[in-house]
Amino acid sequence: MPCPFHLALAVDDLAAARAFYGALMGCPEGRSATHWVDFDFFGHQLVVHHTPEAARGPRAHNAVEGDAVPVPHFGVVLPLSQWHALAERLQQKGVDFVIAPHRRFAGTAGEQGTFFLQDPAGNALEFKGFADVEGQLFAQ
Structure with a gap:
């Protein structure tokens, strides 16, 4: 696996974030404190910070093959079988x-x-699945 990324997000409700990332998405919880929680997000470190004053703000969209893709967004790339299993479970x-x-x-x-999909704080996530992640991810 390449080096894991670290991403910190603002959320307005830690309990809702725990329910979404932990219970729904199945991401194990790591360290935490009063105002933040670490999650193992498919091998990457995702930290949600309770920031009640953080406005959801306007979101942009970019057209990709007829879809209005929300920007900004983040996510992970999975082997196609794992992507299908996650999509079906959700x-x-x-x-x-x-x-x-x-x-x-x-x-x-x-x-x-x-x-x-969006988390309860409005952060947009994308999940991609490839039959051959290494061969297809950056293929032109």
Whole structure:
């Protein structure tokens, strides 16, 4: 695995963030304090900081193959089988997707599964799935 990233996000409700990242997404909780919580986000360090004054602010969107992709967003790239399992589990739990799971760039070197959702604080997440992550991730 490449070097894990570290990402810190503002959230307005730590309990809701714990329910989303921990219970729903299945991310183990690491260290925590009164105003922040670490999560193992698919091998990466995600820290949510309780920042009640943080406004959700306006979000931009960028058109990608007919989808209005929320910007900014973050996420992970998964092997396609793991992506399908996660998408199915979230669908069974009734998750409200910003962009529902589907295939993008069909028939190209960058063919991928993708879906978007938001955490309770409005942070947008994208999950991508590739049949061959190493061979397809940066293929042109």
